[in-house]
Amino acid sequence: MISKRIRKIASLIGNEESVLDIGCDHGYLAMQLRQNGNSARIICCDNKIGPLNNARKNLIAYDGIEYVLGNGAEKIAETVDTVVMSGLGYKTVIGIITASRAYFDSCGRMIIQINTCQDQLRRWLTENGFLIADEQMVYDYKYYQIMDVRKGEQKLSEMEIRYGPVLLERRDKTFISYLHDRIENRRRILREIDPANADYQKIVEQIREIESLL
Numbered sequence: 499m500i501s502k503r504i505r506k507i508a509s510l511i512g513n514e515e516s517v518l519d520i521g522c523d524h525g526y527l528a529m530q531l532r533q534n535g536n537s538a539r540i541i542c543c544d545n546k547i548g549p550l551n552n553a554r555k556n557l558i559a560y561d562g563i564e565y566v567l568g569n570g571a572e573k574i575a576e577t578v579d580t581v582v583m584s585g586l587g588y589k590t591v592i593g594i595i596t597a598s599r600a601y602f603d604s605c606g607r608m609i610i611q612i613n614t615c616q617d618q619l620r621r622w623l624t625e626n627g628f629l630i631a632d633e634q635m636v637y638d639y640k641y642y643q644i645m646d647v648r649k650g651e652q653k654l655s656e657m658e659i660r661y662g663p664v665l666l667e668r669r670d671k672t673f674i675s676y677l678h679d680r681i682e683n684r685r686r687i688l689r690e691i692d693p694a695n696a697d698y699q700k701i702v703e704q705i706r707e708i709e710s711l712l
């Protein structure tokens with residue numbers, strides 16, 4: 499069963515859009531795209547042979563998929579409509595974009611899903627000539643943020659950096675549940691630490707900030 503997170507990413511990609519999946523691992527994104535009816539070029543790339551071979555095996559029934567063993571986009575010559583980087587670390591994503599900047603500038607957009615440090619990624623992107631055109635939040639045993647990133651200029655407030663400009667604007671019910679979850683998580687920490695702890699007041703302020711968004 500392909501995860502809800504991967505299905506959500508696939509749902510953001512049209513059937514005519516060519517795709518480069520960097521860090522394809524099992525190849526499930528390509529599988530979901532083909533099952534959705536995508537018939538365009540798909541390039542599955544991974545920097546390790548084991549995952550790339552897994553993708554090959556899992557995708558044996560599907561045509562038109564290319565497999566590239568390589569670091570980020572370094573071995574990719576053809577530009578695509580959409581580059582997906584999901585499940586990678588924040589520093590890895592920035593390293594990949596920086597190493598192949600001209601390539602990313604010539605592609606249509608990136609869909610990026612990282613598990614932590616989304617605020618740092620937003621800051622880096624908007625300081626480096628990218629903008630966040632759309633954001634989606636999906637709950638799949640935990641909350642995942644998916645960003646649709648394009649070339650362009652964008653200025654974000656500190657709140658937008660921390661919570662996401664589109665997520666804040668749209669306030670859909672998954673995002674609101676996420677905010678409640680964050681408050682509960684912080685209240686749990688407060689119950690476990692001494693009020694004299696240096697972090698106590700910081701966490702109280704974080705709770706107030708999140709409550710102000712509800």
Ligand SMILES: C[S@@+](CC[C@H](N)C(=O)[O-])C[C@H]1O[C@@H](n2cnc3c(N)ncnc32)[C@H](O)[C@@H]1O
Nearest residue numbers: 520521522523544545546549568569570584585
């Ligand atoms: C945690 S898996 C994520 C798989 C899939 N994208 C997902 O969202 O479920 C990360 C994959 O990225 C690959 N990877 C890590 N760094 C990479 C890089 N610099 N270039 C290409 N692939 C990379 C790993 O080998 C691994 O298969």
